[in-house]
Each structure stands twice: as C-alpha cells, then as structure tokens.
Amino acid sequence: MTKISVTLVEDDSEIRQYLIDIIGNSGDLVLLDAAANLSDASLALKHHRPDVLLVDLGLPDGSGIELIKQIHANRLDTLAMVISGFSDQRTVFEALEAGAQGYILKHDDSQKITQAIALMLAGGSPISPLIARLMLNKFTQPAIENPQLTLQLIEALTTRQEKILLFVSQGFSSQEIAQKLNISYYTVTTHIKNIYGKLQVNSRAEAIFEAHKFGLLK
Amino acid sequence: MRDQKKQIVMLALLTLFLAGLSYLIFWRPIVIFTPPSIGVINLIKFSEHQARSPAQLTNVTWQQQKLPDDWSKSAKKANQYWYRHNFELLQQPTQTMAIYLPLISHNVAVYINGIWVGQSGSFRSPIARNHNLPQLFAFSPKLLTLGSNQIHLKVAAASPAQGLLDRIYFAPYQQLVNAYTYKKWIRVDLIIWLTGAMLVMAIVLAGIWYCRRHDMIYGIFSLALFFWSVHNLNLFIVDIPMSSKHWQTLNMLTLGWTIALMPIYGHHFLAQPQPTVERFLYGYCLAGLLLFLAHNDQQLFFYGYLVWYSFLILFGLYATGFLIRMYLHQATSDAFFILLACTTMLVCGLHDILVVNRLWSRFDGLIIQYSAIPTVTIFSWFLIRRFIDSLNTAERLSKSLDLQVKQKQQQLEVQYQSLYLTQKKLVLSQERERMMRDMHDGIGGQLIALASLFNQRNDDLFSQARHKIRNCINDLHMVIDSLDPLMNNLPTLLGTMRLRWAEQLENVNIKLDWQIKDLPEATDYSSQHSLHIMRTLQEVMTNAIKHSGTTKITVATGIHDTQHVLIRITDYGRGLSKNHSDGRGFNNMTWRISQVGGTLMINSSSQGTEICLILPQTPH
Numbered sequence: 022m023t024k025i026s027v028t029l030v031e032d033d034s035e036i037r038q039y040l041i042d043i044i045g046n047s048g049d050l051v052l053l054d055a056a057a058n059l060s061d062a063s064l065a066l067k068h069h070r071p072d073v074l075l076v077d078l079g080l081p082d083g084s085g086i087e088l089i090k091q092i093h094a095n096r097l098d099t100l101a102m103v104i105s106g107f108s109d110q111r112t113v114f115e116a117l118e119a120g121a122q123g124y125i126l127k128h129d130d131s132q133k134i135t136q137a138i139a140l141m142l143a144g145g146s147p148i149s150p151l152i153a154r155l156m157l158n159k160f161t162q163p164a165i166e167n168p169q170l171t172l173q174l175i176e177a178l179t180t181r182q183e184k185i186l187l188f189v190s191q192g193f194s195s196q197e198i199a200q201k202l203n204i205s206y207y208t209v210t211t212h213i214k215n216i217y218g219k220l221q222v223n224s225r226a227e228a229i230f231e232a233h234k235f236g237l238l239k
Numbered sequence: 240m241r242d243q244k245k246q247i248v249m250l251a252l253l254t255l256f257l258a259g260l261s262y263l264i265f266w267r268p269i270v271i272f273t274p275p276s277i278g279v280i281n282l283i284k285f286s287e288h289q290a291r292s293p294a295q296l297t298n299v300t301w302q303q304q305k306l307p308d309d310w311s312k313s314a315k316k317a318n319q320y321w322y323r324h325n326f327e328l329l330q331q332p333t334q335t336m337a338i339y340l341p342l343i344s345h346n347v348a349v350y351i352n353g354i355w356v357g358q359s360g361s362f363r364s365p366i367a368r369n370h371n372l373p374q375l376f377a378f379s380p381k382l383l384t385l386g387s388n389q390i391h392l393k394v395a396a397a398s399p400a401q402g403l404l405d406r407i408y409f410a411p412y413q414q415l416v417n418a419y420t421y422k423k424w425i426r427v428d429l430i431i432w433l434t435g436a437m438l439v440m441a442i443v444l445a446g447i448w449y450c451r452r453h454d455m456i457y458g459i460f461s462l463a464l465f466f467w468s469v470h471n472l473n474l475f476i477v478d479i480p481m482s483s484k485h486w487q488t489l490n491m492l493t494l495g496w497t498i499a500l501m502p503i504y505g506h507h508f509l510a511q512p513q514p515t516v517e518r519f520l521y522g523y524c525l526a527g528l529l530l531f532l533a534h535n536d537q538q539l540f541f542y543g544y545l546v547w548y549s550f551l552i553l554f555g556l557y558a559t560g561f562l563i564r565m566y567l568h569q570a571t572s573d574a575f576f577i578l579l580a581c582t583t584m585l586v587c588g589l590h591d592i593l594v595v596n597r598l599w600s601r602f603d604g605l606i607i608q609y610s611a612i613p614t615v616t617i618f619s620w621f622l623i624r625r626f627i628d629s630l631n632t633a634e635r636l637s638k639s640l641d642l643q644v645k646q647k648q649q650q651l652e653v654q655y656q657s658l659y660l661t662q663k664k665l666v667l668s669q670e671r672e673r674m675m676r677d678m679h680d681g682i683g684g685q686l687i688a689l690a691s692l693f694n695q696r697n698d699d700l701f702s703q704a705r706h707k708i709r710n711c712i713n714d715l716h717m718v719i720d721s722l723d724p725l726m727n728n729l730p731t732l733l734g735t736m737r738l739r740w741a742e743q744l745e746n747v748n749i750k751l752d753w754q755i756k757d758l759p760e761a762t763d764y765s766s767q768h769s770l771h772i773m774r775t776l777q778e779v780m781t782n783a784i785k786h787s788g789t790t791k792i793t794v795a796t797g798i799h800d801t802q803h804v805l806i807r808i809t810d811y812g813r814g815l816s817k818n819h820s821d822g823r824g825f826n827n828m829t830w831r832i833s834q835v836g837g838t839l840m841i842n843s844s845s846q847g848t849e850i851c852l853i854l855p856q857t858p859h
Contacts, residue, residue, distance in 0.1 A: 033684065039691035106687055111668070111723070128690045128712050150734025154725050191755045192734030 118224040153189035176219035278410030310402030337412040342405035350391040397483035463500035555585035721770035754795035787812025
C-alpha cells in the first residue's frame with residue numbers, strides 16, 4: 022500500500038523533532054519535508070505536493086494560514102492539519118475557514134496525534150465545542166460577528182446541521198449526537214464535514230466581497 | 240366595467256334631478272306661499288301723481304288696474320304711482336285689521352280713509368328697497384267706518400321698469416299674519432341666517448388661506464363666499480348706503496364674480512388647473528367693473544342683466560361639462576356632488592336671469608340664493624374635510640417621525656452596545672493574543688517542549704512528570720480559554736470543560752454521563768466569572784476522579800428558578816469524609832461561586848456525592 026506523504030511545518034525544533042518521530046514511527050506515513058518557516062514550507066508544498074500538510078500557525082515569517090490558502094490557490098489535493106499550541110481556537114477556526122481539515126494539539130501524545138491524522142484521512146473532521154459555537158455564530162449571526170459584512174451568506178446551514186453544531190457546542194460527542202437524533206454516527210460526521218465545506222465557501226465569498234468593497238478587485 | 244355602469248346610473252340620476260328641479264322651478268306644481276284665503280283685492284284704480292299724501296290727490300284721473308301689476312308690462316313710465324281701492328262696510332269690525340302685501344317693488348305707504356297707517360321705508364333717493372320683503376300693516380278697526388271706505392297705496396320704484404304691486408289682502412290681522420310670517424321667514428330670515436353663516440365661513444377660510452398662502456383653494460372659495468354674501472344683502476337691506484344705480488351694479492358684479500370663481504374652485508379642487516380658462520374668467524371679472532360706467536338704468540339693465548349675466552349661463556354650462564368630463568374620468572363622489580351643486584345653481588341662475596330680463600314672471604321672486612344651501616354646504620364640507628385630512632396627515636407624519644426617531648435612537652443604542660461589546664472583545668482578544676504569544680514563547684512553549692521531551696521516555700518518573708506538566712498546560716489553557724468571550728455562554732463553557740476531562744476520565748476508566756439541557760443560550764458571564772466557574776468545575780471533577788472511587792460521573796443541568804440555572808455533578812462513590820467536606824478546597828469553591836453570585840451545595844452520603852452549582856442567569 023502506498024504510504025501517505027507528509028510535509029511538516031514547525032518552527033520549534035524540539036516539537037518538530039517530536040512530530041518527526043511520531044511520523045517516522047507510524048507505519049502509514051512518510052515524511053517528505055520538515056520546514057521551520059513559511060518560505061521553505063511554501064516551496065516544499067509546491068514541489069512535493071504532499072498528501073498531508075501539518076502546519077504550525079505562528080511561524081517566524083508569517084502565518085501558517087497562508088500555506089493553507091496556497092493549497093486552494095494551487096488546486097492541490099493536500100489535506101491541511103493545524104498544529105495548535107497555545108494559539109487559541111479562534112486562530113484554529115481561521116485556519117478551518119481557510120480550508121484546513123483538522124487540528125492537533127502539540128502536547129497531545131503520539132497516539133492521539135496519529136489518530137487525529139487517521140480520522141482526517143478517513144474523511145472525518147474534528148470539532149470542539151468552542152469551534153462549533155464559533156461556527157454557529159458565523160452562520161446564524163454573521164452581521165453581529167462581522168458588522169461591516171452586508172453580504173448574504175451563500176451557504177446556509179440546514180436545521181439538522183444547526184442542531185448538530187448546537188449539540189457539539191454543548192460538549193456532546195458524535196456518538197451521543199447520533200443517538201439523540203436517531204441517525205448514524207457517519208451521518209453526523211458527514212454533516213460536520215459538509216459544514217466545514219460550507220464554512221469555506223462562505224469565507225471565500227466573503228473575502229471576494231471584502232476585496233471588491235475595498236477596491237482590490239475590479 | 241362595473242364603474243362605467245355606476246357612472247351611467249349616477250349621470251342618469253343627475254339628469255333626473257335636473258329635470259325634477261326645472262319642473263319644480265318653472266312649472267311650480269307645488270305652491271310654496273299659499274295666499275290668504277280671504278280679503279284679496281284683484282282690481283284697483285291707479286294714478287300717476289307725485290302727491291305726498293292722499294289729501295293732495297285733487298283733480299286726479301283714476302284708471303282701472305288689474306292686480307298683480309308689473310309696471311314694465313303695464314307700461315308705467317313714472318317712479319311713483321298712487322293706487323286706490325273703495326269698498327263698503329256693512330258692519331263695524333272690532334278686531335285689529337291689516338293690509339298684507341306679499342310682493343311690492345320697491346317701497347309703499349298705506350293710508351286708510353286718508354290716515355297714514357305705515358310705510359316700508361324712505362321715499363327719498365336712494366329709495367328703500369323692499370322688493371324681496373313682504374309687508375304687513377296692522378291698524379285699529381276704529382279707522383274704518385260703516386258704509387264707504389278707501390285704501391290708498393303710494394308705491395315708488397328706483398326705476399319705472401322695476402315697479403311692481405302684487406295682489407293686496409285686506410282682512411283681520413290674525414287672518415293675515417301667518418301667511419306674512421311664513422313668507423318673511425323663507426324669503427328674508429332664512430337668507431339673513433344663510434348670509435351670516437356664509438360670511439363666517441368666508442372669514443374662517445380666509446384665515447386658513449392667510450396661514451397657508453400656497454393653498455389657493457381656500458382663498459378662492461373664501462372670496463366666492465364673500466361676494467355671494469354681499470350679493471345676498473340686496474335681498475334684505477332696505478336702506479342702501481349708496482345710489483340705487485351703484486347698488487344694482489354692485490349686486491350684478493358680486494353675482495358674476497361668485498359664479499366666475501366657482502369653475503376656478505372646481506379646477507383647483509380636482510387638481511385640474513386650466514390656465515387659459517381661468518385667465519378668461521379673471522378677465523371677465525375685471526371687465527365687469529365697466530358696468531359702473533353705465534349712464535342710466537336702461538344701459539345698466541341691458542349690459543348687466545342681458546350681457547354680463549348671459550356669460551354666467553355659459554360659465555355654468557362650461558362648469559357642468561368640465562365636471563361631467565372629470566366625473567367620467569375619475570368617478571369620485573366628490574365630483575358628483577360638485578356637479579349636483581353646480582346644476583342647482585345653473586337652474587336657479589337661469590330662472591333669475593329670465594326674471595330680471597322680464598322673460599319670466601317676476602312674482603316668483605329671485606331664487607339663486609337658495610342654491611347656496613347645497614353649494615356652500617358641499618363645498619365647505621369638502622374644504623373642512625380637506626383641512627382636517629391635512630391635520631390628520633400632519634399628525635400621522637409627526638407620529639411616524641417620532642417613531643422613526645425612536646427606532647433610530649434604539650438602533651443607535653444597539654449599535655453603540657454592539658460597538659462597545661466589539662471593542663471589549665477586541666481588547667480581550669488582544670490581551671489573549673498577547674498572553675498566548677507570551678505562553679508560546681515563554682512558559683507555555685517551554686512546558687510543551689518539556690512534555691514532548693518526556694513523551695519519548697516511558698518510565699514511571701517521567702510519566703508522572705509528564706502528567707504534571709500536562710496539568711500545568713491544561714490549567715494555562717483554561718486561563719486562556721476563560722478570556723474568550725464565547726465562554727460567557729454556559730453550554731459552550733461546559734462543552735469545553737468536557738473536552739478537557741475526556742482524557743483524564745478515559746485514563747481512569749470512569750464513564751461520563753453528559754446530561755446538558757435547558758440552559759439558556761445567552762448568559763453574560765465576564766471572563767473572571769467564567770474562570771471561577773471553570774476552576775470550580777475542574778476542582779469538583781478532580782476530587783471525584785481522585786477520591787470518590789466511582790466508575791461513573793453524571794453532569795446534568797437544568798433551570799433552578801426563573802433567575803438561576805443549575806449544574807449538578809454526581810459521583811456514585813464512597814462519599815466525602817466529614818473533615819473533607821468543609822476543607823479548604825470546598826471553601827475555595829464556595830467562595831468562587833459566591834463571586835459569580837451563585838451558591839454551591841454539597842450533598843454527600845455513602846452512596847456518592849452530589850455537588851450543585853446554582854448560578855444566576857445574569858451575574859452581578
């Protein structure tokens with residue numbers, strides 16, 4: 022079976038090494054590059070087109086979100102996963118909006134990290150109560166979160182998706198939500214994945230709208 | 240289609256009304272002034288003589304005259320004539336007697352057996368004008384004698400063509416007074432009241448126009464009312480303040496001006512200005528002043544009654560045509576009512592023009608003044624309604640403006656609040672970012688690096704150290720999370736806490752029963768409050784995990800009362816020891832919850848421990 026190729030971007034050498042070890046020890050993953058800054062990572066991304074990009078957000082020469090945006094701009098099939106340390110969940114949310122598929126915590130143990138990567142590859146999307154709440158706000162009260170925005174949301178949540186987000190924000194696990202709504206676990210994860218998709222579509226539309234508004238695009 | 244039918248029906252009704260009114264006026268099927276049933280004198284003698292009293296009537300030739308006598312028909316050329324009636328009395332009357340003259344023009348003096356019993360006004364120029372006033376002269380029966388008696392009437396007119404004497408009634412006063420009073424009421428008193436009302440209305444409308452100069456319609460109608468009122472004076476003012484010729488000229492002019500202003504009023508009212516027509520009408524009004532140049536009465540009557548009044552018929556026809564056109568176009572009830580009033584004026588006006596030009600019997604009297612009743616009522620009502628409407632509209636607009644201002648104010652307040660919150664969030668978020676950067680670069684980064692270093696070693700000591708370090712990291716995370724404005728939402732706060740507990744619980748194999756429901760979506764805890772709640776929950780959970788020996792923990796929420804929510808954490812372990820329950824940890828938790836404005840309740844037995852956090856929905 023072909024191994025999953027990974028590009029790692031992390032400026033802290035100890036953590037980088039920790040993650041390199043985890044990837045090395047995993048049977049399914051193969052490390053292509055381990056970059057310590059944005060510019061190296063950008064080149065690596067373009068040349069090696071990895072299956073997975075593990076990216077820290079606070080890099081010395083810019084934000085990891087730029088790299089995630091490049092994936093979309095260059096039409097790559099790379100799945101981006103954010104490495105979150107003390108960068109809070111709002112920053113993670115921004116990365117999700119930009120197109121990231123999941124996130125891991127730097128201090129998680131190796132097992133958790135490999136599990137998270139596996140979940141992402143299997144099509145799942147991790148979500149925390151806080152991120153669910155941010156999403157709910159984004160979808161249901163866009164004007165309050167962003168008063169300058171007068172754009173209508175292109176993608177709105179279905180009632181079920183809204184309900185799922187509400188349960189997630191209250192701390193319920195996907196299994197519990199499936200039980201509560203009398204649907205399968207996979208349906209719940211599919212819904213969450215679709216919500217991620219809608220979030221990204223809206224966020225791109227929002228960016229275009231903002232750019233038009235400030236005359237950046239003609 | 241339905242509208243068209245309705246229009247046709249209404250116009251048919253109007254035609255019927257016109258026909259009915261013409262029939263009533265010109266064919267007189269109903270006698271309005273029933274003459275007294277007794278004492279009528281139809282045949283009389285007359286003589287042209289300038290004598291001041293019957294005593295001066297010597298060497299007079301008397302001629303027969305049938306009554307009523309219209310001087311223009313009986314070719315009388317002088318301004319004064321004497322009438323004489325001789326009669327025999329077989330019985331001496333005892334009641335008060337009277338002479339009743341239903342119609343005379345212009346002035347009369349009455350003598351019984353040569354004794355003056357009364358007169359209706361001055362015979363000096365300008366002569367008293369009584370052409371519209373019935374006359375009743377009462378006198379003592381002692382003036383009459385058994386056998387032969389004489390009645391003398393001295394009748395004078397401003398010009399011979401205007402002289403007139405209707406039938407004379409001689410009877411007891413009681414038998415004549417009702418006919419007199421009734422006629423006087425209809426022909427004089429009613430008109431005095433009507434004219435008074437018209438003048439008051441003219442003044443009110445002039446006042447409105449003065450305050451709203453651009454609203455010409457009030458000015459136009461006020462002026463029309465004023466002219467019509469002045470015109471009506473001729474019907475009851477006996478002693479005129481100017482020469483008879485000038486008075487008659489003024490009378491003609493005021494009628495002409497009134498009628499000429501009506502179509503202009505119609506144009507304005509229906510918002511259909513016709514500048515050319517209006518210019519012509521104003522020109523006509525000015526041209527009327529030329530009537531003052533008439534040399535004599537004949538000239539005045541020719542140009543006034545024939546020429547000047549003929550135009551009035553044209554204006555009436557024009558106005559009717561215009562209104563019918565408008566009615567067919569708009570079909571408003573207003574246009575229909577104006578049309579009704581206009582037709583009434585037209586028929587009455589036509590009657591009066593025929594009368595003054597001697598083409599119709601003069602004994603009916605003038606009637607155009609009565610058409611003022613429907614006309615003035617309808618037009619005044621329209622103007623008052625229009626005025627009230629504009630007041631109502633102004634009031635409504637002012638209310639709506641008030642409401643808009645209030646709404647805008649509320650919006651501003653909301654926006655200000657939102658701005659304030661956004662700014663607050665921004666400050667907090669900047670603070671959080673600063674802390675996070677510090678954490679990342681400083682102690683937090685070091686801790687994570689340390690944890691990842693220890694992750695590579697698996698012996699007991701390292702594992703313990705790793706565990707402690709992770710607790711430190713978690714605690715730092717909690718402090719940072721508490722700064723997030725989203726943590727003022729209790730369900731999200733609990734959800735976030737559950738995520739922290741998941742690994743801890745998994746490690747010791749404790750099942751978590753998560754029963755979160757009924758929590759309000761919007762609570763408003765400050766970051767300080769959130770941290771107090773988070774630390775308390777963490778402490779409760781750590782205690783349960785460490786000391787209770789339970790295999791299951793239930794976290795449930797609910798509504799405590801209208802102002803409080805409840806978080807209940809239950810373990811099914813061994814319960815608290817006595818000294819444990821009031822130990823430092825619990826004091827600390829109780830203090831933290833009291834800072835939020837809530838209470839902490841502990842309920843412990845050998846079956847387990849239940850800890851309740853009762854929190855206000857709106858913290859202090």
